[in-house]
Amino acid sequence: MSAILPPEDRVWWKQPLDRVEGTWVVIALIWCLIMFFMMPYWHVFGKQNLANEAYRTTPEVYMKKAQDMVDKFTVRTETDQKIPVVAPPAGSDVYLVARLWSWWPILELEAGKSYRIHLMSMDWLHGFSLQPENINIQVHPGYDHVLTVQPTRAGTYSIICNEYCGINHHTMSSKLYVK
Amino acid sequence: MAVNRMFRTCPSTGLLFHEPAEKLMKAHAVAAVVSLLVGGILALGVTLTRWQAVHLLSPDWFYLFLTAHGVDMLVLWIIFFEIAILYFASSTLLRCRLATPGLAWVGFWLMILGAIMNNYAIFSGTSSVMFTSYAPMGAHPAFYLGLILFAVGALIGCFVFLGTLVVAKAERTYNGSIPLVTFGAVTACIIAVFTIASGAIILIPTFLWSVGLVEHIDSLMYRTVWWGFGHSSQQINVAAHVSVWYAIAAIVFGAKPMSEKVSRGAFLLYILFLQLASAHHLLADPGLTSNWKIFNTSYAMYLAVLASMVHGLTVPGAIEVAQREKGYNRGLFEWLRKAPWGNPVFAGMFISLIGFGFLGGISGVMMGTEQLNLIIHNTIYVPGHFHATVVVGTTLAFMSLTYFLIPVLFRRKMLFPKLAQWQPYLFGLGMSAFALFMMGAGTLGVPRRHWDISFAGNAMPYEFPGAAWLMMALTALAGLAAVVGGAIYLLITVGSVFFAPRVDVPDFKHVRAAEGIAPAPAPVAAAIAAHHPNVGMAGFVAPGTLVLAMVFLISFILYYFVNWKYLSTVWPLS
Numbered sequence: 001m002s003a004i005l006p007p008e009d010r011v012w013w014k015q016p017l018d019r020v021e022g023t024w025v026v027i028a029l030i031w032c033l034i035m036f037f038m039m040p041y042w043h044v045f046g047k048q049n050l051a052n053e054a055y056r057t058t059p060e061v062y063m064k065k066a067q068d069m070v071d072k073f074t075v076r077t078e079t080d081q082k083i084p085v086v087a088p089p090a091g092s093d094v095y096l097v098a099r100l101w102s103w104w105p106i107l108e109l110e111a112g113k114s115y116r117i118h119l120m121s122m123d124w125l126h127g128f129s130l131q132p133e134n135i136n137i138q139v140h141p142g143y144d145h146v147l148t149v150q151p152t153r154a155g156t157y158s159i160i161c162n163e164y165c166g167i168n169h170h171t172m173s174s175k176l177y178v179k
Numbered sequence: 180m181a182v183n184r185m186f187r188t189c190p191s192t193g194l195l196f197h198e199p200a201e202k203l204m205k206a207h208a209v210a211a212v213v214s215l216l217v218g219g220i221l222a223l224g225v226t227l228t229r230w231q232a233v234h235l236l237s238p239d240w241f242y243l244f245l246t247a248h249g250v251d252m253l254v255l256w257i258i259f260f261e262i263a264i265l266y267f268a269s270s271t272l273l274r275c276r277l278a279t280p281g282l283a284w285v286g287f288w289l290m291i292l293g294a295i296m297n298n299y300a301i302f303s304g305t306s307s308v309m310f311t312s313y314a315p316m317g318a319h320p321a322f323y324l325g326l327i328l329f330a331v332g333a334l335i336g337c338f339v340f341l342g343t344l345v346v347a348k349a350e351r352t353y354n355g356s357i358p359l360v361t362f363g364a365v366t367a368c369i370i371a372v373f374t375i376a377s378g379a380i381i382l383i384p385t386f387l388w389s390v391g392l393v394e395h396i397d398s399l400m401y402r403t404v405w406w407g408f409g410h411s412s413q414q415i416n417v418a419a420h421v422s423v424w425y426a427i428a429a430i431v432f433g434a435k436p437m438s439e440k441v442s443r444g445a446f447l448l449y450i451l452f453l454q455l456a457s458a459h460h461l462l463a464d465p466g467l468t469s470n471w472k473i474f475n476t477s478y479a480m481y482l483a484v485l486a487s488m489v490h491g492l493t494v495p496g497a498i499e500v501a502q503r504e505k506g507y508n509r510g511l512f513e514w515l516r517k518a519p520w521g522n523p524v525f526a527g528m529f530i531s532l533i534g535f536g537f538l539g540g541i542s543g544v545m546m547g548t549e550q551l552n553l554i555i556h557n558t559i560y561v562p563g564h565f566h567a568t569v570v571v572g573t574t575l576a577f578m579s580l581t582y583f584l585i586p587v588l589f590r591r592k593m594l595f596p597k598l599a600q601w602q603p604y605l606f607g608l609g610m611s612a613f614a615l616f617m618m619g620a621g622t623l624g625v626p627r628r629h630w631d632i633s634f635a636g637n638a639m640p641y642e643f644p645g646a647a648w649l650m651m652a653l654t655a656l657a658g659l660a661a662v663v664g665g666a667i668y669l670l671i672t673v674g675s676v677f678f679a680p681r682v683d684v685p686d687f688k689h690v691r692a693a694e695g696i697a698p699a700p701a702p703v704a705a706a707i708a709a710h711h712p713n714v715g716m717a718g719f720v721a722p723g724t725l726v727l728a729m730v731f732l733i734s735f736i737l738y739y740f741v742n743w744k745y746l747s748t749v750w751p752l753s
Contacts, residue, residue: 002435003359003425003497004272010355012439020496020721021441021489024728028488031732032481035739039473039549042743047751048550054465079638106639114751119465124316125398127557127626131641133749134624136556138464140398141315145465150751158641160634162557162626164309166316167238170630175639 050137053146059122062144066095070105078106078175085177093118093146096159098126098139100166103159103174111178114150127163130176136162151178186274189587192430196588199280200270204263204588206287208581211259212672214294215574218251219665222658226613230655231633231648238630242307245628247298249310253569254329254412255294260577261367261419262286262336267588268364268422269343275352278342286335289328297325309628311409314385314396323386330375330382337368337375359436359443360429363422366446370453371415377407399466410457416569417487418449420531420576424494427528427579431519434501437493437721445493448486456480459547463556472549480547484540491536492728495529496721503714503721511716511723527579527603534611535572539564541735542618551742554749559629559651560621567614570661575607578668585672591679599671606664612657620650622745 002008009015017025043049069092074084084105088094090113097104099122109115119128119139126139137145161172185198224244227235236244270277277283299321300306306318344365347353357365381404387393425442428434436442458475461467502514519525542564546555555561585593593599625632625647632651634640716722 002433003429005358005429006353006355007359007439008435009439012356015438015440017441018437018496018720020719020725021437021493024492024725025441025485025489027732028485031488031736032485035484035544035548036473036477036481038743039477042550043469046550046747047753048553048746048749049469049753050463050550050553051753052468056466081638125313125402129557129624129626130750131624132644134554134558134622135749135752136463136553136558138402138461138556140465142397143399143465148753152750158639160626160641162629163313164242164628167242167307169242169628170238170632170634171637173634173637173639173641 051145051147055144055146056142057120057144058142059120062095062118062120063097063122065093065118066097066104069093069095074105075108083174088115090115092116095120096128097122098128098161099123101161101168101172103161103172106175106177108177108179109149109151111151111154114148117147117149119145119147124165125163126161126165126172129160129162131158131160133157138163154178186276192587194271194587195274197270197276199283200266200277201588203277203280203283203287204266207259207263207266208584208588209676210287210291210294211256211263211577212669214251214255214259215665216669217298218248218256219662219669221245221248221251222665223662224248226655226658226662228630230652231631232652233655234631239304239307241630242309242628243301243304246307246309247301250297250301250326252574253310254326257416257569257573257577258329258333258412259290261371261415262290262333264419264423264577264580265336265340265364265368266343268361269340269347272358272361273343273347273353275343275347275350278339278346280339282335283339286332286339289332289335291332293325293327293329293332295325296321296328300325311405312385313405314388314398314401317389320386320389323382323389327379327382327386330378333371334375337371340364340368356439359439360422360426362443363418363425363446366449367415367418367422369450370411370418374408374411374415377404377411381405381408399464402461402464403467406457406460410460411453413565413569414449414453414456414483416573417453418446420535420573421446421487421490421494423576423580424490424528424532425497427524427576427583428494428498428501430583431522431525431528432498432501434497437496437500441489442493445486445489448482452479452482452486456483456547459552462547462549462552469549476547476549480544484544487536487540488728491532491540491731492724494532495727496724499721499724500714508714511726514723521600523582523599523603524579526600527575527582527607530603530607530611531572531575531579534567534575534607534614536731537734538611538614538618539568539572541738543568544735545739545742548739548742551746553752554742554746555621557627558621559625559627559654560618562627563614563617563619563621566610566617571607571610571614575603575610578606579603581668581672585675585679586682589676590682591675592682593671594674594679595667595671598667602664602667602671606661606668609657609660609664613654613661616650616654616657620647620654623647623650625651 070084073086073088075087076085086105087108093116095118121139121141128137128139157176159174221244227233228241300319306322308318388396456479499514507514507517
C-alpha cells in the first residue's frame with residue numbers, strides 16, 4: 001500500500017522515469033503547447049476576438065451618449081413601452097444600455113457592415129447573450145466595452161441576459177434586427 | 180501539559196487512528212453529509228424547476244434554492260469532508276497524534292457557526308445573490324460574515340494539519356518522505372491557504388460594504404479577486420480527490436505510484452500554477468487585455484492541465500501494474516476486466532476518474548480558451564462542466580472513500596451492501612449524463628441561473644430551438660437519477676453510522692488523558708523496493724492505460740477543434 005505509506009526508496013527522486021509515463025508527459029506537454037499557440041494564432045488569423053477596448057465611465061455620461069444616438073437614428077418604436085428601434089449608420093458608435101431588467105434601445109443593423117457596439121450596465125452585472133449566434137459577453141457597470149461587430153446574416157436575433165441580476169433576471173430580453 | 184496519545188489499530192487495514200483525530204474526522208464527516216443532504220434537497224428543487232414541463236418553484240424560491248445549493252454543496256459539503264481528509268492524511272497515514280485537537284474543535288465549531296449563519300441569511304430570503312454574490316448586487320451582512328467565519332474555521336483546520344506534519348517529523352513516526360497521498364493533501368492545504376486568503380481579501384471589504392462602512396465595490400475588481408477564491412477552492416477539490424484516487428488505488432489494489440517523482444511533480448505543478456488559472460473566468464470581461472488573459476490562462480492553466488493529464492495516467496497506470504503483478508497480465512485490458520467492479524470503493528473511484536477527465540477536463544480546457552469562451556460564457560454549459568468536475572470528480576471520489584471509512588473509521592458494518600454496489604453507477608452515470616445534457620443545452624445558448632427560458636409573458640421573447648428544450652428535459656431526468664443515487668448514499672451512510680451493528684476492535688478501549696500516556700507507535704520499516712516488474716507488453720508496464728490515455732487525447736483534440744470550427748462561423752468580432 002505504497003501511496004499511503006512513505007516511499008520505499010528513500011531517494012525516490014532518482015528512480016528512473018517509467019516509459020509509459022515519460023511518453024505521456026511528452027505528448028501531453030506538446031498538446032498543451034499547441035493549445036497555447038492557438039490563442040495568439042487566432043488573434044492574428046481568426047476573425048472572432050474579444051475587443052481590448054474599454055473605458056471607465058459613469059452611467060450618466062454613458063446614458064447621455066445613448067440618448068443622443070437614439071434621438072438621431074430612431075426609425076420606429078416597438079411594444080407597448082414604445083422602445084425605440086435605432087438604425088445607426090455603418091461604422092458608427094452604437095450604444096446598448098443594460099439595466100434592471102431591460103436592454104435599451106432595440107438595434108437594427110445591416111448585414112456585412114461593421115459597427116462599434118458599446119456595452120455597459122447602469123446598475124448590476126449583466127450578461128450580453130446574442131441568440132441564436134451564441135455570442136456571450138460580460139457587461140459591467142462603469143466599464144464601457146467597445147466591440148467591433150460585423151453581422152453576417154439577415155434575420156431577427158434576440159439579446160437575453162445570462163448573468164443573474166435579481167428576481168426578474170429571466171424577463172430581460174430584447175431583439176436585434178439585421179437587414 | 181500531558182500529551183494525549185490514544186491510538187487504536189484497525190484490525191482489517193492496519194491503519195492507526197489517534198482517538199482525538201478520529202473524533203474530529205467523524206464530526207467533520209457527519210457535518211459534510213448533513214450539508215450534502217440539505218444541498219441534495221435543494222438540487223431536486225432546482226432541477227425540477229429548470230425542467231420547463233414541471234417548473235416547480237416560483238422565481239424567488241428558485242433563485243433562493245440555487246444560491247443555497249451552491250453554498251451547501253460547493254463549500255460546506257466539500258470543505259467539511261476535506262478537513263476530515265486532511266486529518267486522515269496527516270494523523271492516520273503518518274501514524275502520529277493530531278496537533279492541538281482543542282484548537283481543531285474551535286475550527287470545527289467556527290465552521291458550523293459560519294455555515295448556519297450563511298444559510299440563515301439565504302433562507303431568510305434576503306440573500307438570493309447566488310454563490311458568487313457579485314457586487315454591486317448586495318446580500319445580507321450575515322451572508323458574508325457566515326462565509327468569513329467558515330473560512331477562518333477551515334484555515335484553523337489547515338494549520339492543525341500542517342502542525343501535525345511537524346509533530347510527525349519531530350517525533351519520527353515515519354521514515355523518509357511523507358506518503359504520496361499526504362503529499363497530495365499538503366498540496367490541497369497550500370492551495371486552501373491561498374484560497375482563503377483571496378476570499379478574505381474580497382469578502383471582508385464586501386462585508387464592510389454591506390454594513391455601510393465601505394462606499395463602493397468595483398464589479399471588475401470583485402470578480403477578479405473573488406475568482407482567486409472561487410476557482411482556487413475548486414483546485415483544493417482537485418488536489419484532494421486526486422489524493423483520494425491514489426489512496427483508493429493503494430487500499431483496493433495495493434497499487435504503488437508508477438514513479439513518485441512524476442506524481443509528486445504533478446502535484447507541485449498544481450501548487451505553482453493552478454490558482455493563477457482562475458483568470459479564465461474573466462475571458463469575456465471588459466477592462467482586461469488579451470495579453471493578460473492569454474498569459475494567465477495559458478502558462479498557468481496548461482501546466483496545471485498537464486498535471487491533471489499526468490495524474491489521469493498514473494492512477495490507472497498504478498492500478499494496471501498492480502493487477503498485472505497479481506497475474507492479470509494477458510492482453511491490453513484483462514487487468515481492467517478483472518477489476519472489482521462490484522466493490523463500490525473501486526467502482527466509484529474509477530467512474531470519478533473517467534468522468535472527471537473526459538467530461539470535466541476536456542470541457543474545462545475548451546471553455547478556458549480565450550476566444551472559445553465567447554460561445555460558452557455563462558451558458559448552462561458552465562454548470563455542465565463543473566458538475567462533471569466537482570460532482571462526478573470530487574463528490575463521487577469522496578463517496579467511494581466513505582464506503583471504505585464506514586467500517587474502518589466509524590467501526591460499523593455497512594448496511595444495504597447490495598444497494599451500495601449499484602450506488603456509484605446510478606449516481607456517477609446519472610450525473611455524467613446530467614453534465615453532458617447541460618453542455619448540449621449550453622451549446623444551443625441556454626443561459627445558466629435562469630428561471631424561465633420560455634420567456635412567458637415577455638414582450639420580446641426568444642424562442643429556443645426544440646433541441647434545447649429536449650436537452651433541458653433530459654438534464655432533469657438524468658438529474659433525478661443522480662438525486663436518487665445521492666439519496667441512496669445518504670441512506671447507506673447515515674443508516675450505517677447510526678444504526679448498523681458495531682465492528683469489534685480487539686484490545687481497544689477509551690483511555691482518558693489523565694490515566695496516562697501510551698508510547699508513540701513504532702514506525703513501519705520501509706520495505707525493499709522491486710521496481711522493474713516483469714509485466715506488461717512491448718516494453719511498457721502499463722500498455723492498457725497508455726491506450727486509454729490515447730483515446731482520451733484523440734477525443735480531446737477532436738472536441739477542441741470542433742469548437743474552433745464552430746467559433747469560426749459566428750459573427751466576426753474584434
